[in-house]
Amino acid sequence: MAVGTVRSSKVSAELENAAPVLSVENLETVFLTSEGAVHAVNGVSFSLQPGELLGIVGESGSGKSVTMMSLLKLLPMPPAEIRSGTVGFDGKDLLQVDQQELRAIRGGDIGFIFQDPMTSLNPVFTVGFQIMEPLRMHLGLNKANARKRAAELLELVGIPSASQRLRDYPHQFSGGMRQRVMIAIALACDPKVLIADEATTALDVTVQAQIIELIKDLREKLGMAIIWITHDLGVVAGIADRVAVMYGGQIVEYASVAELYDDPRHPYTKALLQTLPRHEGDRMERLVSIPGQAPNLSGPLQACPFAPRCESAHDRCRQENPPLFEVSPVQKSRCWLEDQEVVNA
Amino acid sequence: MLIFTIRRLLLAIPTLLFISFIIFLVVTLAPSDPTANLPLTIPPEVKQKIRESLGLGQPLPVRYFKWLWQFVYIEPAHYLNQAFGFSIDTGQRILSWQTRSPVMDIISQRMPQTLWVVGTSYVVAILIAVPIGVISAYKQYSWFDQIGTFISMIGFSVPTFFTGVLLIVIFSVHLGWFPSIYDTTHSVTDWDSFVVQVKQMIMPTFVLALANAAQLSRFMRASMLDNLSQDYVRTARAKGLQEKTVLLVHVLRNSMIPVITVIALGIPNIFGSAIITEQVFKVNGIGQLLIIAIQGGDVPTVQTITFIFAILIVLFNLLADILYGVFDPRIRYD
Numbered sequence: 193m194a195v196g197t198v199r200s201s202k203v204s205a206e207l208e209n210a211a212p213v214l215s216v217e218n219l220e221t222v223f224l225t226s227e228g229a230v231h232a233v234n235g236v237s238f239s240l241q242p243g244e245l246l247g248i249v250g251e252s253g254s255g256k257s258v259t260m261m262s263l264l265k266l267l268p269m270p271p272a273e274i275r276s277g278t279v280g281f282d283g284k285d286l287l288q289v290d291q292q293e294l295r296a297i298r299g300g301d302i303g304f305i306f307q308d309p310m311t312s313l314n315p316v317f318t319v320g321f322q323i324m325e326p327l328r329m330h331l332g333l334n335k336a337n338a339r340k341r342a343a344e345l346l347e348l349v350g351i352p353s354a355s356q357r358l359r360d361y362p363h364q365f366s367g368g369m370r371q372r373v374m375i376a377i378a379l380a381c382d383p384k385v386l387i388a389d390e391a392t393t394a395l396d397v398t399v400q401a402q403i404i405e406l407i408k409d410l411r412e413k414l415g416m417a418i419i420w421i422t423h424d425l426g427v428v429a430g431i432a433d434r435v436a437v438m439y440g441g442q443i444v445e446y447a448s449v450a451e452l453y454d455d456p457r458h459p460y461t462k463a464l465l466q467t468l469p470r471h472e473g474d475r476m477e478r479l480v481s482i483p484g485q486a487p488n489l490s491g492p493l494q495a496c497p498f499a500p501r502c503e504s505a506h507d508r509c510r511q512e513n514p515p516l517f518e519v520s521p522v523q524k525s526r527c528w529l530e531d532q533e534v535v536n537a
Numbered sequence: 538m539l540i541f542t543i544r545r546l547l548l549a550i551p552t553l554l555f556i557s558f559i560i561f562l563v564v565t566l567a568p569s570d571p572t573a574n575l576p577l578t579i580p581p582e583v584k585q586k587i588r589e590s591l592g593l594g595q596p597l598p599v600r601y602f603k604w605l606w607q608f609v610y611i612e613p614a615h616y617l618n619q620a621f622g623f624s625i626d627t628g629q630r631i632l633s634w635q636t637r638s639p640v641m642d643i644i645s646q647r648m649p650q651t652l653w654v655v656g657t658s659y660v661v662a663i664l665i666a667v668p669i670g671v672i673s674a675y676k677q678y679s680w681f682d683q684i685g686t687f688i689s690m691i692g693f694s695v696p697t698f699f700t701g702v703l704l705i706v707i708f709s710v711h712l713g714w715f716p717s718i719y720d721t722t723h724s725v726t727d728w729d730s731f732v733v734q735v736k737q738m739i740m741p742t743f744v745l746a747l748a749n750a751a752q753l754s755r756f757m758r759a760s761m762l763d764n765l766s767q768d769y770v771r772t773a774r775a776k777g778l779q780e781k782t783v784l785l786v787h788v789l790r791n792s793m794i795p796v797i798t799v800i801a802l803g804i805p806n807i808f809g810s811a812i813i814t815e816q817v818f819k820v821n822g823i824g825q826l827l828i829i830a831i832q833g834g835d836v837p838t839v840q841t842i843t844f845i846f847a848i849l850i851v852l853f854n855l856l857a858d859i860l861y862g863v864f865d866p867r868i869r870y871d
C-alpha cells in the first residue's frame with residue numbers, strides 16, 4: 193500500500209544519526225481541571241533532525257497540540273502542568289530555561305503556525321504590524337527595515353503586491369492568504385524549526401494543496417526542520433520523512449514514511465490507513481472513521497489505551513501499557529504484538 | 538463615516554419627535570396640579586385663572602406643538618441671538634410654571650454642578666474600572682479578583698441613596714471629615730478654596746463612581762476574559778512577545794472595543810443616577826431641579842429636562858456606533 197512518493201528508508205536511517213535540532217524525551221503533560229485530571233501527554237519522545245520533516249498524525253484529542261505547546265510552554269498553566277520530560281534545543285532544556293530565554297526562542301528559533309487562520313491573527317492590527325512585531329523584537333530591526341523585511345516575507349509566501357498589503361487588516365484576506373500571513377510571521381526570524389499544527393485543516397482542498405506546495409517550496413529554499421501536525425495520514429505521505437502516530441497522548445508508531453505506509457505495524461495505524469479515502473477510478477470512496485470511543489485520559493495509562501477499539505487486543509493489552517518496541521532501525525511500534533513476535537522468533 | 542453620521546442624525550429626528558410626544562402625553566396626562574402647592578387661602582377662582590394663564594385650557598395638540606416650536610425654534614434662536622448678536626425674531630421662551638423664568642436658563646445654571654459631580658465621578662469610575670477589570674481577568678480567581686468581585690457586587694446591588702447616606706453618617710456626622718451638603722455657591726479662587734471644593738466633591742463623586750465602576754469593571758473583566766482565550770493571543774505569545782505586550786497591546790486593544798461603546802452609552806444614564814445622589818448630598822444640579830419640578834407639577838420644566846435626556850441618549854447611541862467603527866477595523870459604515 194504505497195501512498196505518494198516517499199524517501200528511501202536509508203535516508204531516514206541517516207537522519208537518525210545526525211545531531212538532532214530538537215529532541216524531546218519522555219514528555220508528560222497533565223491538565224488539572226475542576227472535573228479532574230486529564231493526562232493529555234503521556235511520555236512522548238521524538239527527535240527532529242536538521243532539515244527533516246516530521247509528520248505527527250492522530251485523531252483529534254490524541255495530544256498532538258498539547259505536546260507541541262508543551263515544548264515552548266505555550267499552554268495555560270494552570271490548568272496545564274508539565275510533569276516531566278526534557279526538550280533539548282541548542283544545548284539547552286527548554287523546560288528549564290527562564291522566561292526571557294524562552295521568549296527569545298518562541299518566534300525566533302522556533303516558529304509556530306496554528307490551525308485556524310481566521311482567528312489566529314489579531315483582527316485590530318494590520319498584517320504589517322503583526323509581521324513586524326517579531327522582527328523588531330527578536331532581530332532588533334528599526335521600523336523601516338522591519339517593514340522592508342515584512343514585505344519580502346509576504347512576497348516569499350506568495351502574496352501579490354506585498355508592500356501594499358502590509359497596510360491591510362486580516363479580515364481583508366481570504367483564509368488561505370491569512371494562513372500565508374501566519375507562515376510569514378512564523379518564518380520571520382529564520383527559525384531552525386517550524387511547527388505547523390493542523391495548518392491546512394481549516395482550509396478547503398485546493399487551498400490546502402497550495403499551502404502544502406508552499407511549505408515544500410519554502411523548505412527547499414530555507415532548509416528549516418518542520419513538524420507537520422495533521423489528523424490526515426494522506427497529507428503527510430507526500431511531504432514527510434518520518435511520521436509519528438499518536439494515540440492517547442503517546443506515540444504508538446514512529447517510522448520512516450516508507451515503512452509506515454508499506455508495512456504499518458500498530459493496529460491503530462492500520463485502522464487510520466483504512467480510513468483514508470482511496471481513489472477508485474475517478475470516484476473517491478467515503479471516509480469511514482474508526483469505531484469506538486476516544487480513550488479515557490483521567491488517570492495514568494494502566495493499559496494500552498487503544499485496546500478497547502483494537503481487533504487484535506488480548507488480555508495483556510488490557511493489563512499493561514506496552515513500551516515502544518523497535519521493529520527495525522527505522523520503525524517502532526507500541527504494541528504487545530511486537531513482543532510476541534520477538535518471543536516467537 | 539460622515540454620510541453614515543448624517544444619515545443617522547436625520548433618522549434620529551422622527552425618533553425624537555415620537556419620544557417628545559410620548560413624554561408630553563405622560564407628563565401632561567399625569568394627575569398633577571401646578572396650583573396644588575399654592576396656599577389654601579387663594580380662592581379656587583383665582584387658581585382657575587392661574588391655570589388658564591399657564592395655558593392649561595388649550596387643547597392637547599396645541600399645547601404640544603407650542604412647546605415643540607419653542608424647543609426647536611425659539612430657544613435655539615434665542616441662544617443664537619445672544620451668542621452672535623443676531624436679531625432673529627423669537628417669541629415666548631419655555632417658561633417654568635413655578636418660577637416663571639425661562640427653563641433653559643435654569644438648566645444652564647444647574648448644568649455645571651451636575652457636570653462637575655457626574656463628570657468627575659464617571660472619569661474616576663473609568664480610571665478605576667479599566668485596570669481592575671484587566672487585572673481581575675488576567676489573574677482570574679486570584680484574591681485580587683475575588684475582592685474585586687465582592688466590591689463590585691456591593692457597588693452593583695447597594696443603591697446610591699444608601700451608600701450616600703452611609704458615607705454622610707460616617708464621614709460627616711461621626712468623623713466630620715467632609716461636609717454633608719454640597720455648597721454650589723462656593724467658588725475656587727485659591728488653594729484653600731480648592732481643597733474645600735475637593736472635600737465637598739469627594740463623597741458624591743465616590744458614591745457615583747462606585748456604582749459606575751462596579752458595572753464597568755465587570756464588563757471590562759468579561760471582555761478581557763473573552764479575548765484572553767482567543768487564538769490570536771496564543772499567536773502573540775508564540776511570536777515571543779512579552780506578556781506585558783500581549784496583554785496591554787493585543788488583548789486590551791480588542792477588549793476595549795465593546796467597553797468603549799458601553800462607556801459612551803452609559804453617559805446619559807449617569808444623569809439619571811445623579812438625580813438621587815444630588816438629592817442625598819443637596820447638590821442643586823439638574824437632577825434636583827427635575828425632582829422639584831415633578832413635585833410642583835411644573836410641566837414645561839419636566840418635559841424639557843426629560844426631552845434633553847432623550848436627546849442625549851440618542852446622541853450617545855450614535856457616538857457609540859461611531860466609536861465602534863473607529864476602533865474596530867472590521868466595521869465599515871459605507
Ligand SMILES: Nc1ncnc2c1ncn2[C@@H]1O[C@H](COP(=O)(O)OP(=O)(O)O)[C@@H](O)[C@H]1O
Pocket residue numbers: 223225230232250251252253254255256257258259271489
Ligand atoms: N485547556 C485544557 N483543559 C483540559 N483539557 C485539555 C485542555 N486542552 C486540551 N485538553 C485535553 O488534552 C487532550 C489532547 O488535546 P489536543 O492536544 O488538543 O489534541 P489534538 O491536538 O491531538 O487534537 C484532549 O483530551 C483534550 O481534551
Ligand SMILES: [Mg+2]
Pocket residue numbers: 253256257258389390
Ligand atoms: Mg490539535
